Amino acid sequence: MLPRKMGFREYIEALEEERRKIQVFPKELPLSLELVTQAIEGCRQQLSGTVTEYNLNGQSECSEQTSTDEGPVFEEFIPIKKRASQDSVEEEEEEEEEEENEDEDEQHSHHHKKTTSDKKKSDWLRSVQLWNPNPPPTKEDVPRKANVVEVKRNGGAFQPFQREEKSVVVNGKANNYAPAIGKAPSSPPVPATSSTGPVRIIDSKKEEKGQTQRKQRRCWSQELHKRFLHALQQLGGADSATPKQIRELMKVDGLTNDEVKSHLQKFRLHTRRSPIMHNNGNSQAAPLFLVGNIFVQPPEYGAVATSTASGGELTTVTAPTGIYTPVAAHPPPVTNTPIMNHSHSQERPNNNHSAQSNSPASSSSTHTITTTSYVP
DNA sequence: TAGTGAATAT
DNA sequence: AATATTCACT
Numbered sequence: 369m370l371p372r373k374m375g376f377r378e379y380i381e382a383l384e385e386e387r388r389k390i391q392v393f394p395k396e397l398p399l400s401l402e403l404v405t406q407a408i409e410g411c412r413q414q415l416s417g418t419v420t421e422y423n424l425n426g427q428s429e430c431s432e433q434t435s436t437d438e439g440p441v442f443e444e445f446i447p448i449k450k451r452a453s454q455d456s457v458e459e460e461e462e463e464e465e466e467e468e469n470e471d472e473d474e475q476h477s478h479h480h481k482k483t484t485s486d487k488k489k490s491d492w493l494r495s496v497q498l499w500n501p502n503p504p505p506t507k508e509d510v511p512r513k514a515n516v517v518e519v520k521r522n523g524g525a526f527q528p529f530q531r532e533e534k535s536v537v538v539n540g541k542a543n544n545y546a547p548a549i550g551k552a553p554s555s556p557p558v559p560a561t562s563s564t565g566p567v568r569i570i571d572s573k574k575e576e577k578g579q580t581q582r583k584q585r586r587c588w589s590q591e592l593h594k595r596f597l598h599a600l601q602q603l604g605g606a607d608s609a610t611p612k613q614i615r616e617l618m619k620v621d622g623l624t625n626d627e628v629k630s631h632l633q634k635f636r637l638h639t640r641r642s643p644i645m646h647n648n649g650n651s652q653a654a655p656l657f658l659v660g661n662i663f664v665q666p667p668e669y670g671a672v673a674t675s676t677a678s679g680g681e682l683t684t685v686t687a688p689t690g691i692y693t694p695v696a697a698h699p700p701p702v703t704n705t706p707i708m709n710h711s712h713s714q715e716r717p718n719n720n721h722s723a724q725s726n727s728p729a730s731s732s733s734t735h736t737i738t739t740t741s742y743v744p
Numbered sequence: 745t746a747g748t749g750a751a752t753a754t
Numbered sequence: 755a756a757t758a759t760t761c762a763c764t
Binding site: 584585586588626627630631633634 | 756757758759760
């Protein structure tokens with residue numbers, strides 16, 4: 369995994385540089401970015417010998433667990449209040465449930481000072497790529513499977529109370545929404561089950577007869593998102609991928625079309641407006657240039673963080689300098705060409721199926737135009 | 745139907 | 755404020 373010829377530090381540096389380059393195109397090379405990032409993490413750890421801190425910290429909101437990529441992982445969604453999505457039907461995959469979960473109750477006051485730094489923010493896009501909370505995966509239980517199975521669990525174990533069917537289905541708008549039951553005043557979820565004992569996991573597969581309430585929010589774990597990205601990549605980007613395709617590629621059992629759809633929508637929004645931009649507060653900071661369908665940022669901004677290490681002047685596609693070569697797509701004819709569709713099959717920068725597999729040693733190119741590997 | 749955008753809920 | 759779900763339109 370590590371080039372023998374190169375020292376860790378150098379390797380890391382190389383990787384970092386690589387990452388800088390890739391970072392410019394989060395959309396085009398999401399996986400690459402992630403891979404590199406992971407590699408960096410790994411090296412750092414080895415370098416530092418002991419892993420100083422790996423807190424799995426984290427939000428009890430969604431159980432995150434990063435497992436090594438690739439291997440189909442075992443997805444689990446915590447929340448599910450009720451309402452099973454449509455069960456059966458469709459081409460169900462087989463499902464094997466295995467679970468040993470340690471549960472964690474919902475009782476956290478989460479009143480921790482957040483240290484209002486700008487870090488807390490999810491910074492979605494970026495987090496997507498840099499996510500690497502607890503690299504030392506150590507305990508991967510992760511059963512590798514052909515495809516992931518969504519496990520829905522009943523998070524809090526609370527639920528009965530009284531589900532009033534607010535779902536008044538009016539023909540026009542059936543705007544049913546769950547009243548504030550969630551906030552039930554008195555009891556925190558303290559089921560009869562001992563506090564310690566793992567909460568009953570209710571596999572809401574085909575339970576719930578209930579009318580439709582509102583689906584419990586589904587959390588997109590890293591794994592899920594990873595798969596999402598992967599699928600996206602295979603499909604040629606967020607703009608050319610459709611929810612259904614994505615879902616199929618993801619092969620996550622239990623994941624519904626709508627969920628993917630929604631996620632995709634969000635993803636698109638995010639990628640559209642702030643590809644990368646890490647400026648604090650001050651909006652209108654990093655001017656981004658839209659080239660073809662790639663965002664580019666001028667050196668002043670991008671280059672900043674880049675370690676002062678070697679020389680400088682690296683990567684960061686500089687718009688004015690014109691090194692980049694936009695992907696095919698719609699170059700620049702200024703004409704107000706609606707960005708969108710031209711039906712399908714327009715562009716697909718990378719249509720590969722095996723995006724990764726390069727040995728990481730390819731760096732060392734401090735100069736070279738790299739930046740845009742795809743040339744029309 | 746499935747995709748997309750927007751409203752709405754949490 | 756962000757993200758997920760549902761509605762509405764095509």
